Amino acid sequence: MEVKKVYENILSNFNSDIILRPNSDAAVIKGDSLELIKKIPDHKIALIVTDPPYHSTKKKNITGDTSFKTDEDFLNWMEQLANEWKRVLKYNGSIYCFCSSQMEYKLINRFSKQFNILSTITWTKPNKPGYDGWHNKMKKENLRQWYPSSERIIFMTPKYGDNLFNSYFGAQLRSWRKMLRVTAHGLTEITGEYGKVNHGGAVSNWEAGRNIPSREQYQKIVKALSDADKKGIIDFPDYEDIIRPFNVDKTMAYTDVWDFENVRQHRGKHPAEKPVDLLENAIKASSYPGDIILDTFSGSGATAEASLHLKRKSISMEIEDKWFKESAERLKSVSLNLF
Structure with a gap:
């Protein structure tokens, strides 16, 4: 089935939910993503790029960041999400999940039950030249540990098969070869x-x-x-349906340290907004044009904007009414510029 029909079939499952369509290639759905994602059929999403609450930062202006009493509560919730992520991802799909350096190893421990952890990317968060972020003005003598000036991005793919790295294609290739x-x-x-x-x-x-x-x-x-x-x-699938996309070149960030500038503070900025060029780097490397990109914690809609720039379709899930509406407006203006 062509991607356009798959996309519309997915969105038809959300008829009872509050959904906005800024254009034909972007949809923003309001609600709890752990409940919403259950309406997406199995193995239809090519790539998930998402920024869940960090829990360790305890920011009251980010929904979910202070919702869990213990690390275990948070990790159990994230594991439920991870199970759904694996279910909706295509067999050759990938995930980029943002997290704090404090929770990185605990999340990897949970994610590794269902996913191959391919990389943990360090985003250094440099400020734009000439702009001093607030942490540069803080009193360093008050610190009692190294200041967490970076964030992590866990890059992973679903585990399948019983080969060394639980690779879906590896398992399929061996099965085909033995069958023949x-x-x-x-x-x-x-x-x-x-x-x-x-x-x-x-x-x-x-x-x-x-x-x-x-x-x-x-x-x-x-x-x-x-x-x-x-x-x-044997009906051999197309390359795009079985081989995990990973396309980088010398113009892109291709190591596991990314230096994309932080989003400068401005009126109306989402407290956890990620730079569009960073998101484009992930989406370009790990999906094909026309693919469906899912963000289960979309915030201000930056992942969807990056997807539109690269001619991908996006599904965004956001629980806060303010950001649900503002991200839809943002994507509407992006689509007017692009199309």
């Missing part, structure tokens, strides 16, 4: 993908989940296995 009685060595010979380090070749690396094939390599795999599939029993 093609050896790993034989597939390596046919595709010519020997690998430079592992003498078993790229095929064994893909099946273990150590790596993912390029588009050209996947075409070779499909061609080789299709030739062996005399009865046509």
